[in-house]
Amino acid sequence: MRYKSVFFLFLLFSLSTCKEEEKPEQEAFIFGQWNFRCTGNCIQIYKLIGGKLYVDNMNSFREAPIITYSKTPKEEKYAVIAKELEQAFPKDYMMPRGLSLIACPVCVEEGGYYLAFERESEIIWWQVGNIPELWPEEIRPFMQKLVQTIPLLPEE
Helix, strand or coil: CHHHHHHHHHHHHHHHHCCCCCCCCCCEEEEEEECCCCCCCCEEEEEEECCEEEEECCCCHHHCCCCCECCCCCCHHHHHHHHHHHHHCCHHHHHHHCCEEECCCCHHHHCEEEEEEECCCCEEEEEECCCHHHCCCCCHHHHHHHHHHHHHCCCC
16 A cells, blocks of 8 residues: 555656646748738738748738738748748848838838748837838848749739
């Protein structure tokens, strides 16, 4: 009987000290362009998460305060293109400047480029203007790659 009690106490102690395995938060890379002065589809935003690429299902930022995405990912070839763009992202320059407008004096009227990294607990975003001459030198190669990449991806 004594052995059963000791075993039960040991089992209870070991179960109470076990921590639930924490899952790392999955980070999403979000990028695209938007424009307020247009008709039709005025927003083209992509979300790369878990190796899959999703496209927004909105026509403008005016539709909702939160970007929503299609439930079905695009073909893997598009996710590969988006991953290459993410790898080129200038984190050393951009991360300290999170939650800001960059080279964007007329973003409100003219639109621009939207960039973000999203986790369950936070989102860090940037809006970059669409005038290349105003882009800081540190982000110019990435922005040129972004401008070249967006037309390669499906809109819907």
